[in-house]
Amino acid sequence: MTVIVRELRPGTPSDIEGFIGVRHRALPYVFFSPESVRHALSLSHPHAHLRMLVAEEDGEIVGTVQAGLAHESPEPGQGYLNVYVDPARTGRGAGALLVRAAEEHLAEHGATDLYAWVLDEPANRTFAERHGYRASRSAHFLVLDLAHATLPPLQDPPPGVELRTAADFADDPRPLFTLDAEAGSDEPGDIGTEFTDYEAWVEEYWRHPHLDLELTSVAVADGRPVAFSVAHTNAPGRYSTGMTGTARAFRGRGLAKLVKNASLHRARAAGYTRAYTGNDSDNGPMLAVNKWFGYRIHATEVRYARTVG
Template sequence: MKTLNLSIRPFEERDYAAIAEVSNAAWPDEAHTEARLREDDDHAPEIKWGRFVAELDGRVVGHAEYTQLEGMYHPQKFAAWVTVRPEFRGQGIGKALYARLMEALEPHDPISILSTAREDQAAALAWLQKLGYEERMRYWESRLDVAAFDFAPWAGRIEAVEGAGFELKSLKELETDPQHRRKLYDLWLEARLDVPRPEAMSEVSFEEYCKWVFDSRYYLPEAHFVAVEVSSGEYVALSTLWKTDGDYLATGLTGTRRAYRRKGLALALKLKGIRFAQEHGAREIRTGNESNNRPMLAINEALGFVKQPAWIDFVKVFRQG
């Protein structure tokens, strides 16, 4: 290690661009930008987090972060990640970053740490397992070639839902409803109950939800679609698309209130999203699904989404909380 002239130091404001560069080198098919990092760093007040960078001869070649997950918040549960540029791996840099993370976490007395790796990254999987992390959950990212999508096999699906007493509206169209944010939040609260997650779900306030959605630079109201029951005005299903810093759109939550399932609402909303993507020249739509979430996987498979290598959530438990 001494011959590397390696230093591990706390993150500074000036490091955003360098961290984005490292992340893009490690994951070249994803869009990592300074703007995205800055928004992600806008944490809730109670969240404990820290970040460190690895410099080799003055160049940032890796970074590591610990944080807490606002939708799965526990005061002593953390998530942590280490990222090193591919050409600098195998030299002990990741090990040094991880050691610094653990040193920083010690005063917080963590009871568990969650980390993530992709199934095609054999070295990362082996390293996490060697450190005592155990698999908790896996999920696929699936991608749809927007330009190649053929609407012909799906003709009439949107119209059938609308004929059954539902309006499929974008949030842009619903902005005239003074209660649209509260109605969306109430729908989201029910829909998120069925989302698989590696840790227990925590409460998210209306104010925090609005910050996540409506204050985000990636919010795309024209592509956040909601099924509204005409007779009651209730918001009963949603499927959302988000801007990214790349040439693809990212799927947020797709979900339906339990009393309104098996009516084709989720499929119709996803078709609305694909139509939007085609009309606006998006190359791809990306979505993520837990590996056992067959209802949502079945919809995406039927639409032509192609699975990528699975992401795996690992958790190291120090003691039961």
């Protein structure tokens, strides 16, 4: 049985189904759809040099890798590769071939620092270390049984603050871009983020096929958004938080809890039964907020890094 690595063919339904199937079996806490995969490929920023590859064995897709440059980072040469192999098909060389192909692609585009997320399991960590990667920070996948959770009661916004939804900004989302740029730049992580290209943000984030404008809550003060909780929906009953953030001048006032609580209540009323989110292990404030809602950690992943060149 021979394993080969090739490009993902986004126009071939069986390729998309195979790619998604591997991801869901290896990483059940993150939802992918045909629309989201094609969106990532077609609307990714050119400077990201995004490449999606699959490992195929006897005509069946058994592994995937998504590799590219962190074009939103102020530091050049930051590359990433996230490899996933069907848990039932490991140990046959697919992972090693995917790593090699992804590293060669990143090297061609000037990557000097490589980062990969690895589920915190002995076999996965050993695989990463065998390929020269060293453990860095960690992050958690959290799940909330939204159908049966006892959510905090809805509260009125504090004086001077108004609750809205992202749908209210459908004609002009630039104020949300400004907030996302500020809040996102403060998130803990190995790779810094700077949103400076509004049009690219619109294409990649605002037009993401899973973004739910009606369930995304926004707190407005002084005529501008100051906190938001971004909602993604697609699979039946499945809701996930893409980002919860607050402008620096408005932190410490409970606005993150306010907007997320409003979004969760509306999501449950709309029939969503499972809520997913993820947090860096160093993001103590957001981990505390999610614990307050009743989220529980279901899995942990470790960021592995390697310097090349």
